[in-house]
Amino acid sequence: MEKKLGVYICKGCGIAEALDMDRLEKVVPPKIEVRKTHPILCSPEGVELIKQDIANEGVNTVVIAACSRRVLYDVFDFGPNVVQRVNLREGVVWSHKPNEENMIGEEGGPQVDELIQEMAEDYLRMGMAEAEKVQRPEPYQLPEPINKRILVLGGGVAGLSAALEAAKTGYEAMVIEKEAEVGGFAAKLRKQTPWTYPYEDAQEPVIQQIIKEAEAHPKIEIRTNTEVARIAGQPGDYGVTFKDAGTKSVWDVMSKEEEAAILEKLAEEGQAAGAREPSPDEPHTILSTNPDAEKFGAVVLATGWKPWELKEEAEEAPEAAEGEGAEEAKKEEAKEGEGEEPAVEEPTYEHLGFGKFPDVITNVALEEMAGEGKIICPSTGKPATSVAFIQCPGQGTDEDFPYAAAITSMVALKQAKYVREDNADAKAYIFYQHMRTLGQTEYFYKSAQQDEGIFLTKGDVVSVSENGNGSLVLEAKDTLLGGDIKVAVDLVVLATGMVPTTKDDPVMNLAYRQGPGFRDLELFDGYPDSNFICFPYETRRTGIYAAGCGRRAMSIQESRVDAAGAALKAIQCIESANRGVSVHPRSGDMTFPDFFFQRCTQCKRCTEECPFGALDDDEKGTPLPNPTRCRRCGTCMGACPERIIGFADYNIDSIGSAIKAMGVPEEEEKPRVLVLACENDAYPAFDQAALMGLTYSPFIRVIPVRCLGSVNVVWIKDALSKGVDGVLAIGCKYGDDYQCHFAKGSELFSIRADKIGEALVSLALEKERVQQVQIAIDECDKIPGIIQDFMATIEEVGPNPFKGF
């Protein structure tokens, strides 16, 4: 369809006072006939004006030069017509104060700051250029009719609860449990931490009731002794192959190496793996499809946790159970040029006597003991009369044991109560650095405190040693009792955490090119989240939602609530896939990456770099997109050296055209800087800075991007080669406390920026011209400083020598 642009310039909110509107309108080229200014474009009259033009003049692409795209998007929504916003309000007039020295204008006419006027004119030109290149997206439709059944991995509290929640909402669910019985660890508990008023005593475990309910529900199918051999496909169309627990299947997902060997062999034979009919006893690569696979729409990952184990030897040799994902991630990291992190040594807790004395046990061992009978000392078999609970391993840290989250405090209180209920004369000591009893569970802490035989103190446990008479001595420093103390105990319990099953095991067995498990495990401590704070339940694989202790160490009740969240998220995913839109974080986005395969060189960078493993590839390495796995971050587009990936409304050409439309004056005193701002945090921060009246240099031009991961280096090259003096990319924080909405986007950009720096040097351009800054959405106050610093750098390195060419 031919584009017909209409350009609408708003005069409200101070725009007309700061700008020469006639000059601004002259920016619109004569070929665009429909061009209007309006005092208040967002008023009903203003909107009506646009609607009339759409109806009568055939305008199908509306360029609105007014406020930020982040506001009034519902007012400026014209159905199937493309809307392009030009941010004159927050981006220009609110964030820049006129300087007397720069005033221009004829006598009697409007007096405006030349630099601010240029900025507005540039933005309008850039907006129109971009508008020419974007299309209204069409939603993606799955080739097969959608399957809405939900697969739940794990038959513990979280798994069964997720199935129940899904079933109660009307969705079918299947629960897979590898053990012979469902119930998980919850079925082994003596009691569970309180979850109803008055929250004072541990309660009877609720698991049996949940099992009963799940087994009776007509929409739930439960399979025990069952494991997943592979999960293939994408949300709305997963094909899942099951197998008996502990057995091998030809459909087991292989490690990347094994698979590469097979593919190589096949290539020698000159056969395409997908096309060939494999023999029944031959392992299948991810390219083959099991015709007998069962269909599901989404997956809830509720495989929970494993007890922490003392590693016999702290060797770094990658074990079989290390997980393909982790290895791959490490390799990739090395490939990306980043040095491998020094191996983190597994703590051994030798000072606490673990592994040395039989009476130093974990909280998991104590719970199992309590579930079966009385609490005894393993060394003697006699009832424990004096038990110390150690919440923090100490040795210079005040952190709890790894993977403890907030749960181990509650567990220690509960188990201290066990000790007391088993033996009225027994004593239970709790040495903590943090007593984490959240919300109502504070009542549980209070009630445990009331027990005369429970003794609590903050303190740093220094050592557990033998007393000679068979009992143990615990020494602690910095206690609330003042000074260093020692107590004689006969049982020591370490408050070890709940290690997510995904840490060492590719639980999912995904038939994905990026491997069967979750990637980048080191960044997530082995958890599958994509962003724990902002997007709960979402994992780094779209369509797979984690619940329960596999997501965070939590209580049974929390797991139940968590399961409801994950189930709803799975349903949201299925329904989004059904409508052909993105589920999250760009909920409702109809775009998806479009590949121009004729020019693909099979470099696999998109496949490798996609943070969500959305792309597989065929035996030649040509990407095989799975649109419903995609989160529309554009990382693939940023990665592609051939620039053949794009979205209908966001592509290499649309942003590239905007960059090319930037005016680059030849005068040295008018430098130009392109700012690529992540639309999730950085761009809102710019808007907020304007709202707060903060100002910054008028020499910058800000272009919002979906994620810094989507920034293709060609944009930077385009900018620099046309004489732009510097490019500043502002995105989310990455690394340990990353805030990137797409997990890896800003980190990937940093790697690419490094490389482009090297390329710049070869062109006799300074490395400093391209920089990346990390910012959080609430750090708008830093915006002026960031811009000022970068402008200073640019001033130092001098004007771009390509200016004027």
Added chain:
Amino acid sequence: MAESKWVEPDVSFVKELKALGGDTLKKCYQCATCSVVCPISPEEQPFPRKEMIAAQWGLKDKLVGNMDVWLCHQCNDCSTYCPRGARPGDVLNAVRAYSIREYAWPSWLGKIVPDGRFWWLLLAIPVVIFLVLLNAIGHLHIPEGEIEFAKFFPTLWVDLVFVPLSVIWIPLTFGIGIYRFMTDMHKKALAEGKTKRKDLNIPDFLKSILCTLPTILRHNKFSQCTQNKDRYVPHMLVLFSFLGLFVVTNCFFVALYILQSPGPYSLANPIKILANVSAIALFVGGLLMIANRMRDRGDNVGKGSYFDWSLLILVFGLAVTGGGSELLRLAHVPNVAYPMYFAHLVFVFCLFAYLPFSKLAHLVYRTLAMSYSRYSEREPCE
């Protein structure tokens, strides 16, 4: 790491403190708001935060003999501000009650005096003694004519009971208690580094007492309390009335045995005026203290235990029976006046005989602890 100290919680100690009015002690979560708001705690190693955890852990050694426990005047500012309702002020009060018992000699009296089950026994002892005595001298009836209490209970016989009580019983029993208390307190202050003075030097300690007395007499500590400042006046009234009555008793003792001038004395007699003013002060002070104890501060703060209430009732009973006897004598109601006098004697007996075991012992223990605090240079001498 310095040599760490063995810690062995004593659960029975925790239970006893709870029974003595410290029932909330386990609620403390060590935020130390108490030590911050306490208006009278020293800046170094302030109380009562550390005393609270010691109480929770049943660490008797850290509490009994700890001078800080006695520096506390139960203002209960701490209890009012305590976010957990742990009532540190009341817990320390319970620790003091426990300490009095712990130092008591004979120890069985130390046990039964604070035990609410034996109040009748404590009263029965003087009643029986007096009845037996009266019976023996043939005075077990209401005398005829003008009311003179000596006609009913000859003063000599009264003094035969009270003089040995004052000069033998109290010095002996309380002396032992005080000795134990002082040595224990000094030992613990040394161990906890609260003093650098290795020995307990008597002349220096007496100087410390002298410098402490003005603080006590002026009730300086009480006046610093904010939550319980209402107690300042009643406590002062009671203390000074006791001092007044002490003077009166000694004067009349001299009058009787040396000047050979038996009572009753004229109401215009200056000593009699002092006696009556003291009696009124005791009555008013006692009444106000009872009202103060009953005042609602929320969370049962400062309500006190049997140990506290037994002294309040005794003080008030002394005032009522003493004043009542005099008024009934003047009103000439022999049938009530004589029994009232009898009751008064019973109360006085209780006051004297149980002094080292009742809450009244704080008069001495706290004075000594406050003096020791100055001696040990924990607090400056004002």
